[in-house]
Amino acid sequence: MSGFLDNCQCSRCDCIELGERRNAVAAVASGILFFTGWWLVIDAATMYQNQADFNHAYHTCGVIATLAFFMINSVSNGQIRGESYTTGCMGQTGARIWLFLGFLLGFGALIAASWILFGFYVVPPNPPPQWPGIAVFLQNALIFFSALVFKFGRTEDLWG
Template sequence: MAVFLDNFQCERRNVASVVTGILFFTGWWIMTQLWYCRPQQLNHAFHTCGVFPTLAFFMINAVANAQVRGDSYESGFWLFVGFMLMFGVLIASMWILFGAYVTQPL
């Protein structure tokens, strides 16, 4: 795989961004199809599991390569807030989905 990537004039971070973008698009595609096919079974709280990670995804990918490498003298506040938002959404989505599916009476 590394030999294959050496033939292209791009950084590995760009390839990782493309792969995560494809996975993110796939997640949104599945979410919209579920909303279209079964709107009565989809709780409105489930949309927060998709909207806030999208905001965090754009915040993290908006950071320049120089800042990630440490060549920039700017503070890393934007990147820090993006990662904290992503972590908070991960915890919140587990809480929402656990409450929706596990704690339901049989």
């Protein structure tokens, strides 16, 4: 039972092969996700300007997610593997710690956005309008997915 999928063959889709356009497509897709996340929360902030409906301190999650986006993508995969980074602040170990802290901030922002959505907009007996909570959650989810697409959707082979 341990190798029952070893002989399964999937046909390869040639329409997904991006070749030299892979980095451009990943960057555009990541940018669209990032832009959409911030657009949604700005829309909620303009529609619900009252602090009772949308506490503007909830923007903190989006700022932390944006910081995590930059932390995750500031180190290359070569630095993580130790191929192109041997000196500096702790070398390869420092790059790995930086990436780990970036992922921690990203997950923390997403968890905090979930807590804001359910704690303040879904569970209370007389909840305020739910769109601001949904917008905060979607913002953080889209920024996190944007960071993943930008980090793992590109290839360093095409940087030369």
